[in-house]
Amino acid sequence: MPPFDPIQHALSVNRRTFLTQSAYGLGGIALALLQNKLTAATGGALAPSALPPGWSGHLREAHLPIRAKRVIYLCMAGGPSQFETFDWKPQLKALDGQLFPASFTQGQQIAQLQNSVLKARGPFTNFQRHGRAGIEISDLFPHIASVADDLCVIRSMQTEQINHDTAHAFMNTGSIIKGRPSMGSWLLYGLGAETQELPGFIVLNSQGKYGLQPISARQWSSGILPSRFQGIQFQARGDAVHYVGNPDGVCQSTQRQVIDEIRNLNNSLAEQTHDPEIATRIAQYELAFKMQSSVPELTNFKNEPAAMLDLYGIKEPGDGSFASNCLLARRLAERGVRMIQLYHRAWDHHSDLEPGMKTAAKDVDQATAALIKDLKQRGMLEDSLILWGGEFGRTPMGQGTGRDHHILGFSVFMAGGGVKAGTVYGSTDELGYRALENPVNVHDLHATMLALMGVDHRRLNSKYQGLDVRLTGIAGEVVKGLMA
Numbered sequence: 001m002p003p004f005d006p007i008q009h010a011l012s013v014n015r016r017t018f019l020t021q022s023a024y025g026l027g028g029i030a031l032a033l034l035q036n037k038l039t040a041a042t043g044g045a046l047a048p049s050a051l052p053p054g055w056s057g058h059l060r061e062a063h064l065p066i067r068a069k070r071v072i073y074l075c076m077a078g079g080p081s082q083f084e085t086f087d088w089k090p091q092l093k094a095l096d097g098q099l100f101p102a103s104f105t106q107g108q109q110i111a112q113l114q115n116s117v118l119k120a121r122g123p124f125t126n127f128q129r130h131g132r133a134g135i136e137i138s139d140l141f142p143h144i145a146s147v148a149d150d151l152c153v154i155r156s157m158q159t160e161q162i163n164h165d166t167a168h169a170f171m172n173t174g175s176i177i178k179g180r181p182s183m184g185s186w187l188l189y190g191l192g193a194e195t196q197e198l199p200g201f202i203v204l205n206s207q208g209k210y211g212l213q214p215i216s217a218r219q220w221s222s223g224i225l226p227s228r229f230q231g232i233q234f235q236a237r238g239d240a241v242h243y244v245g246n247p248d249g250v251c252q253s254t255q256r257q258v259i260d261e262i263r264n265l266n267n268s269l270a271e272q273t274h275d276p277e278i279a280t281r282i283a284q285y286e287l288a289f290k291m292q293s294s295v296p297e298l299t300n301f302k303n304e305p306a307a308m309l310d311l312y313g314i315k316e317p318g319d320g321s322f323a324s325n326c327l328l329a330r331r332l333a334e335r336g337v338r339m340i341q342l343y344h345r346a347w348d349h350h351s352d353l354e355p356g357m358k359t360a361a362k363d364v365d366q367a368t369a370a371l372i373k374d375l376k377q378r379g380m381l382e383d384s385l386i387l388w389g390g391e392f393g394r395t396p397m398g399q400g401t402g403r404d405h406h407i408l409g410f411s412v413f414m415a416g417g418g419v420k421a422g423t424v425y426g427s428t429d430e431l432g433y434r435a436l437e438n439p440v441n442v443h444d445l446h447a448t449m450l451a452l453m454g455v456d457h458r459r460l461n462s463k464y465q466g467l468d469v470r471l472t473g474i475a476g477e478v479v480k481g482l483m484a
Helices: 006-012 015-024 027-041 090-094 164-173 183-191 252-273 276-298 306-312 322-334 353-377 442-452
Strands: 070-077 127-130 135-138 151-158 201-207 339-345 384-389 393-399 402-406 410-415 423-425 435-437 461-464 467-470
Touching: 070 183, 070 322, 070 353, 151 435, 151 442, 183 201, 183 339, 183 442, 201 322, 276 322, 306 322, 306 353, 322 339, 322 353, 339 353, 353 384, 353 402, 384 442, 393 410
Parallel strands: 070 339, 070 384, 151 423, 201 339
Antiparallel strands: 127 135, 151 410, 384 410, 393 402, 461 467
């Protein structure tokens, strides 16, 4: 296909072609003009560090040393309470049921507790020290506690958004503006993927019994980038991809002929319109054809030994559980997928905090630890970056039988991929209301993750409406204290 020519494209859009081709949408014009800017936006001088073979993104060289090849984001949708996970607050437990000090909350944004009588809610669970560094971890997570020496726990996370959808958008895209690319799309755009048989960015969902929080597909959108960089959602139960097999009477060779003819037609159209979305369409037809053989092999767990299924706590492979998704995530990582995102919807505990936390922790504890152990024994943890956490945390004040949303201090953890293992970074005040020591905001987290992937967050961008759009916006600093 010839290179994109914006002048030729503009000339091709006259009154007659507009009337005959309007079905393709005016959005194609904007996307076509974007095509040549995508490469130009990253075409400056780069550090002399060649990317490994198979990395076919827009960056031709890495900006920084490459420590991680892939990201596995275990997203605890709904916002797990830090007080029952990784931030032990004995003073909060001692204050349980008493009035929460007004000096902490005066003038502060509180989601649903505004103008309410605020009473302290202490953690209902105990904590123990684990690993060589003695990291304090809730008794609800005995399996994760067993890999404490592989964890880098951040107790000083902060975000700007206090409601679920916008907080998810901010955590995933660095913005609440619709149309911004997700972090997985940025990674795929910049670095490409090491697989040609599967999408480079794959999303899986699971859910618990309590605290279900809806997830919008915009959380894995490619936004202003071409749609070939968007995340592809696989089904966690049943066939991972609908209609992945050929219909009755259609053989592989016939399917190949159909794909070839469709490609020829699309190539002809691309020569007329210079629309980058047509290139996406061609690539997606080819990928879909390859997935007819790669996806059934990917999701066939028959070669996984019983001991491996037991390690993850899988009762029935492909049952839609978080455990099955974690094992599938390892198989995706082995096959070169760049970004793997697992949402577990179980953490929105405005009420029923105790049964909700116990159930959700049981859902994810064993499988999370198993994923870390499995990757480690395969030699893959060192170049796989794992992020575990929600879109925000929970208040140290009670809300009925639960906790409200909280943005000024919460906990996540990272593992593998060049992070400083067996450490705790940052801290909150004695009641866990606000991050005091080494606060880390979402832009800082994104900047650090990109740095571990060999990317300078300030130099991975795309022109849009005259602005340089990037994952971290105009903010974000690499947190060196999180890196080994």
